[in-house]
Amino acid sequence: MxxxxxxxxxxxxxxxxxxxxxxxxxxxxxxxxxxxxxxxxxxxxxxKECLNEDDTLVLEPIDPVVVLPSESTLTVMVEVVASSGAAVVYSVDAPKGSSLLEALELLKGKNVGFTFEKESSLWGPFLSAVNGEQARQSDRRYWHLSSDGTALSQGVNDFKIEVAQKITIKNTSY
Ligand code: B12
Structure with a gap:
């Protein structure tokens, strides 16, 4: 600007x-x-003055993105690093092209001790608690997401699993 x-x-x-x-x-x-x-x-x-507004704005995607049952699944390692520094690694097979959120739901469903909670926001779901531990913005903390050591540039719902990888979810201060 x-x-x-x-x-x-x-x-x-x-x-x-x-x-x-x-x-x-x-x-x-x-x-x-x-x-x-x-x-x-x-x-x-x-x-801005909205001229010629024809009231055709559709907020939901016109063609809903449906993850079709995929033949191929990918192994996703999920590492959770708590605020104490203790790390736990889980593994889940997720359909290729599914969102990280769907992969985390699958992992949660395996009942191997992994749990998470999310909060709705204008950017989509925000990961707020993992394995019972909250990362509160009031404490200047959040669950940071990375894939093979590189920070994700999207949230859990937008990030799609296209290759086998290790996702790290780390309770981080800022
Ligand atoms: C500050 C900030 C944060 C802070 C917010 C805390 C705070 N107290 O300020 C923290 C550090 C928590 C954060 C985290 C993340 N963020 Co951020 N964040 C921002 C930033 C720079 C400004 C947001 C803001 O203050 N807006 C003004 C206020 C008034 O509006 P608001 O709607 O109330 O803001 C809230 C939301 O934006 C929310 N929020 C912030 N980031 C994210 C990301 C996601 C996926 C969601 C659902 C919500 C969310 O936190 C804000 C405060 O409550 C934006 C940049 C931008 N262009 O908007 C990126 C941005 C929104 N974040 C982004 C990302 C990718 C993340 C992370 C996924 C990063 C990561 N690798 O872990 C994580 C979220 C992980 C999770 N737990 O789900 C991207 C989203 C892009 C996308 N396509 O989805 C943006 C656009 C930055 C970018 N250009 O890459 N973020």
Whole structure:
């Protein structure tokens, strides 16, 4: 914002290309990216006058994404690191293309001691408690998610399992 457009041309073009190829599917993410593509701040949306509004906005995905029963399953190792530093590793076979949330539900259903709770938010479900331990924002803590050592850039519902991997869920302070 306020920079010369040319300085951000590569980023703008990357966003446009991603937008056209439907990379953004989280409504919150889309709502944040759209003003930037118009070189407006998120705050500018507030003063926008919506002309020619045809009331066709559909908030639910038009074609619901259905995870079809997949022939192939992938082994996901799930490591939970509690605030004490104690780590437990579990294993679950999840259908290829399923969300991390679905993989965690499957693991919970195996009754091997893994449990979790989530809270709804505008970005989707937020992982709030694992194995009975809360990571409270009031204590400046959260359950940090990573895959093979790389922090996830999406939450549990948006992140899809495409390869076998180790997911680490770590009670972290910030
Ligand atoms: C601050 C912040 C956090 C803080 C929030 C705590 C706090 N007290 O401020 C903490 C550190 C907890 C956090 C965690 C995560 N975050 Co964050 N976070 C942000 C950030 C920078 C600002 C949010 C904010 O304050 N908004 C303003 C307030 C007024 O609005 P709000 O709706 O009330 O904000 C709440 C939500 O945003 C929620 N929240 C924050 N992050 C996330 C992520 C997910 C998946 C969900 C469901 C909710 C959520 O916490 C906020 C405070 O309650 C945004 C950036 C952005 N562009 O929005 C990223 C952002 C939302 N986070 C993101 C991610 C990926 C995560 C993590 C998954 C990271 C990880 N690898 O673990 C985790 C969530 C894991 C889990 N337990 O489910 C992404 C989401 C992208 C996507 N496509 O889904 C964003 C957009 C950053 C980015 N560009 O990558 N985050």
């Amino acid at each position: 306020g920079s010369q457009v040319a300085e951000c041309a590569a980023s703008m073009e990357a966003m446009r290309t991603d937008a056209r190829s439907n990379t953004y599917h989280n409504p919150m993410g889309i709502s944040q990216i759209l003003p930037a593509l118009q070189q407006k701040s998120y705050l500018a949306v507030k003063s």
